[in-house]
Amino acid sequence: MLGIMKRFDGQTAFITGAGGYIGGTTARMLASEGAKVAVCDITKENCERTVSDIIAAGGTAIAVPADVTDSASVEAAVAKAVEAFGGLDIMVHVAGGSARADSKRLADQSDEVILRVLGVNLLGGIWASRAAARVMREHGRERGGRIINISSLVAFNGLRGSVDYAASKGGIIAMTKALAKEMGEYGVTVNSVAPGVVQRPGTGADDSDYALKTNFLGKKCEATDIAETILFLCSDAARFVTGQTWVVDGGRGLGMKGSD
Numbered sequence: 001m002l003g004i005m006k007r008f009d010g011q012t013a014f015i016t017g018a019g020g021y022i023g024g025t026t027a028r029m030l031a032s033e034g035a036k037v038a039v040c041d042i043t044k045e046n047c048e049r050t051v052s053d054i055i056a057a058g059g060t061a062i063a064v065p066a067d068v069t070d071s072a073s074v075e076a077a078v079a080k081a082v083e084a085f086g087g088l089d090i091m092v093h094v095a096g097g098s099a100r101a102d103s104k105r106l107a108d109q110s111d112e113v114i115l116r117v118l119g120v121n122l123l124g125g126i127w128a129s130r131a132a133a134r135v136m137r138e139h140g141r142e143r144g145g146r147i148i149n150i151s152s153l154v155a156f157n158g159l160r161g162s163v164d165y166a167a168s169k170g171g172i173i174a175m176t177k178a179l180a181k182e183m184g185e186y187g188v189t190v191n192s193v194a195p196g197v198v199q200r201p202g203t204g205a206d207d208s209d210y211a212l213k214t215n216f217l218g219k220k221c222e223a224t225d226i227a228e229t230i231l232f233l234c235s236d237a238a239r240f241v242t243g244q245t246w247v248v249d250g251g252r253g254l255g256m257k258g259s260d
């Protein structure tokens with residue numbers, strides 16, 4: 001009997017923030033479509049949750065913990081993935097977030113928080129993208145690769161109390177364009193995905209209608225909505241898409257203050 005080919009059969013994926021909501025969902029969905037997934041998050045425990053889910057569902061995954069703010073740590077994690085699975089086809093940098101409870105207007109914000117937010121969101125993306133680019137350019141054009149970073153609608157529209165976050169996510173968009181130009185000749189596409197408000201279980205957003213109010217579709221954005229776009233960009237169907245940032249926000253970015 002002929003086996004059914006899955007979209008990412010035989011491919012290796014390295015996902016940062018893969019112990020979290022969007023990263024974990026992306027890792028599980030890529031694995032369910034045949035990818036061998038290197039699950040990267042800051043602690044081994046964070047990685048293990050996603051790894052066990054994938055293995056329980058019959059997929060292939062290993063934990064490659066790393067602090068994405070540390071380039072050597074990211075290089076070592078990518079090297080482990082390459083050694084375990086052979087090469088690297090997909091890198092998705094999802095680790096990050098706003099300063100959350102520590103969010104403040106820039107005039108009141110501390111060096112420590114600003115450096116933390118830029119470190120995880122932007123430098124983390126640069127380190128992970130560089131590590132992936134180094135492996136992928138060695139593959140040759142035939143195999144190529146996919147590099148995807150997570151931006152945010154905040155990069156386009158700004159948000160009070162999140163200047164550091166907006167700058168880090170805007171940096172991701174700029175990096176995506178420049179790296180796409182560098183990596184095209186190696187058959188590697190580079191894109192980013194900019195979510196609006198994504199319902200994260202167990203957070204305040206769960207208890208309010210904030211996630212409903214912040215889009216024009218009248219439903220909550222789930223991690224799967226973001227992961228589906230990531231999977232499309234990773235797939236062969238998106239082979240001619242590069243240097244782009246795909247907004248997945250239920251129309252939130254269309255809002256015109258005071259007159260929607």
Ligand SMILES: NC(=O)c1ccc[n+]([C@@H]2O[C@H](COP(=O)([O-])OP(=O)(O)OC[C@H]3O[C@@H](n4cnc5c(N)ncnc54)[C@H](O)[C@@H]3O)[C@@H](O)[C@H]2O)c1
Nearest residue numbers: 017019020021022041042067068095096097152195197198
């Ligand atoms: N949830 C939203 O509404 C939303 C909206 C726009 C953009 N985003 C972006 O999507 C991404 C994922 O968000 P989420 O909602 O899944 O958050 P999440 O908190 O569930 O996941 C983030 C993960 O990153 C990991 N992480 C943090 N610092 C790290 C470090 N130094 N090294 C390695 N891993 C680290 C965390 O441990 C966590 O597992 C973030 O980049 C975030 O900015 C989220």
